[in-house]
Amino acid sequence: MIDDEWEIVDHFKGPGEYNRFLKWIHMQIANGNMLEVEIQEYYAGPSFDEKWYACKDSGRIWRLVAPQAPFEGFWGPVGESR
DSSP states (O other): OOGGGOOOBSOOSSHHHHHHHHHHHHHHHHTTSEEEEOOSSOSSOTTSOEEEEEETTTOOEEEEEOOBTTBOOEEEETTSOO
16 A cells, blocks of 8 residues: 555544544554554654554655644654645
8 A cells, every 4th residue: 555545634533533543554554554663753742642654665654643632633744744
């Protein structure tokens, strides 16, 4: 799976959407499409639950930041402004 098909998520609409997204990520890892990589620089600070993932096809790195009120979370490529 090439990450050109992945879309930026500026915020999650609630816990249900975020949990479904986490299941999708776990499925991508299980299928060998992505892998978790070490965080180099936090998006919103180390107090937020953040993970980085690499697309195995492109090598592009994406970050997932969990919602933490009032922040509603984020999914997007590392190094690109939103």
